[in-house]
Amino acid sequence: MLRAVLRVETPFADTILASLTPEADREIPRTKVWADKEGEDVVLKVEATDVSAMRAALNSYLRWMVIAENMSKSIGEKNG
Numbered sequence: 343m344l345r346a347v348l349r350v351e352t353p354f355a356d357t358i359l360a361s362l363t364p365e366a367d368r369e370i371p372r373t374k375v376w377a378d379k380e381g382e383d384v385v386l387k388v389e390a391t392d393v394s395a396m397r398a399a400l401n402s403y404l405r406w407m408v409i410a411e412n413m414s415k416s417i418g419e420k421n422g
Contacts, residue, residue: 344396348386350407354414355384361410362386362403373399 352358362377362384372395376387386403390396 344390344393346388346390346396346400348388348400348403349380350384350386351382352384352411353382354411354419355379355382357414357419358384358407358410362406365403365406370399371395375399375403377403 350358356379359377359379366375366377372391374389378385378387384407386407388396388399388403390399
């Protein structure tokens with residue numbers, strides 16, 4: 343089993359976490375994901391059965407995190 347932990351410091355942690363939670367709660371073959379907030383950081387934990395599943399999960403979650411942060415900046419949201 344492969345494991346990765348990604349910690350991202352962002353002023354939009356609450357918004358990003360809220361947008362990731364529905365995805366993290368889904369059952370995905372070969373992958374399990376947990377999203378949480380620690381201080382001002384979003385912490386993403388990923389377990390995958392193989393490298394392809396890990397790569398796909400990390401690419402998806404990183405993309406969603408960037409989208410959520412960019413949308414927050416676009417609408418002028420402050421501090422999540």
